[in-house]
Amino acid sequence: MESVGEVLARLGGWATSAELAQVASRRAVAAALTRGEVRRIALGIYAVPGLPADQVAMLAYDGVRSHLSAATALGLPLLVAPEKPHITVPPKRHPRPGPPAVLHWADTDSDERRNRITSVQRTVVDCARILPFAEALAIGDAALAAGTISQDELLAATAALRGPGCPNARRVAAAATRQAGSFLESVLRALLISEGIEGFEPQVLVTNGWFRARVDLGHRQARLALEAEGFEFHGSRRDFSADCHRYDELVAAGWLVLRLTYEQVIGDPAWVVAIIRSTLAQRLVG
Numbered sequence: 001m002e003s004v005g006e007v008l009a010r011l012g013g014w015a016t017s018a019e020l021a022q023v024a025s026r027r028a029v030a031a032a033l034t035r036g037e038v039r040r041i042a043l044g045i046y047a048v049p050g051l052p053a054d055q056v057a058m059l060a061y062d063g064v065r066s067h068l069s070a071a072t073a074l075g076l077p078l079l080v081a082p083e084k085p086h087i088t089v090p091p092k093r094h095p096r097p098g099p100p101a102v103l104h105w106a107d108t109d110s111d112e113r114r115n116r117i118t119s120v121q122r123t124v125v126d127c128a129r130i131l132p133f134a135e136a137l138a139i140g141d142a143a144l145a146a147g148t149i150s151q152d153e154l155l156a157a158t159a160a161l162r163g164p165g166c167p168n169a170r171r172v173a174a175a176a177t178r179q180a181g182s183f184l185e186s187v188l189r190a191l192l193i194s195e196g197i198e199g200f201e202p203q204v205l206v207t208n209g210w211f212r213a214r215v216d217l218g219h220r221q222a223r224l225a226l227e228a229e230g231f232e233f234h235g236s237r238r239d240f241s242a243d244c245h246r247y248d249e250l251v252a253a254g255w256l257v258l259r260l261t262y263e264q265v266i267g268d269p270a271w272v273v274a275i276i277r278s279t280l281a282q283r284l285v286g
Helices: 004-010 017-021 026-035 053-061 067-073 110-115 120-130 133-146 151-159 166-175 183-194 237-252 262-267 269-285
Strands: 014-016 039-042 045-047 086-089 102-105 200-208 211-219 224-229 256-261
Touching: 004 014, 004 017, 004 026, 004 045, 014 017, 017 026, 017 045, 039 053, 045 053, 053 067, 053 086, 067 086, 067 120, 120 133, 120 151, 120 166, 133 151, 133 166, 133 183, 151 166, 166 183, 183 200, 183 211, 183 224, 183 262, 183 269, 200 224, 200 237, 211 237, 224 262, 224 269, 237 256, 256 262, 256 269, 262 269
Parallel strands: 086 102, 224 256
Antiparallel strands: 014 045, 039 045, 200 211, 211 224
């Protein structure tokens, strides 16, 4: 016979008291609680220990994962993981005691309530209302690149917005593109947009005879390429050689390449802007 903990594990880690009553007695549930095999999340909700914090908060407040928590669950990139789960509850819901969480009061549709998470479109818009432009743009770019939403849908969703964060959300929708290749590339492009540096396009194709390569951000007139270098490194001599070959071919094709690291883009954006402005001015004059 299954234990209460095994039943909960089979049901996805949690269940209501009504669901448990069909397979276990009250005495068995009480004994499992005493032994620490299960825990009571909220009135009538039981779960196995070690359930993720966002799921515990979702159950405790009877809401849906949203904003940064939904972005994490949907595989959308974040600069920093949220310290507390973000949960959206009905607008007329009275506050109730529960675990640490950032609560948002708003309506959700039937699919979101059934799946216990906001839609991709809703998540992108919600994040764009509360995050800085660069971080929000990276989320929007990733969603478009995954093909889960279109820019037209994003523009329509932000056009109808009201309340705090609307200008930033509309700005993100207008600037987002499915062409972005990485989180850091999106952040770098957001920096260019914010500083009014124009002419750079994402994933520009450079050709020179048989050679073909895409650069993260390219300025065609100046033949200036910006490469956003993340945490990845060259794990073998072969990778290193291929990277040098690509760099040399770009130079031979008349392009100047600026390789900008995560630490520079995130930690020293003023220096990044100054270097790009200076180099771009030299290339356009020359």
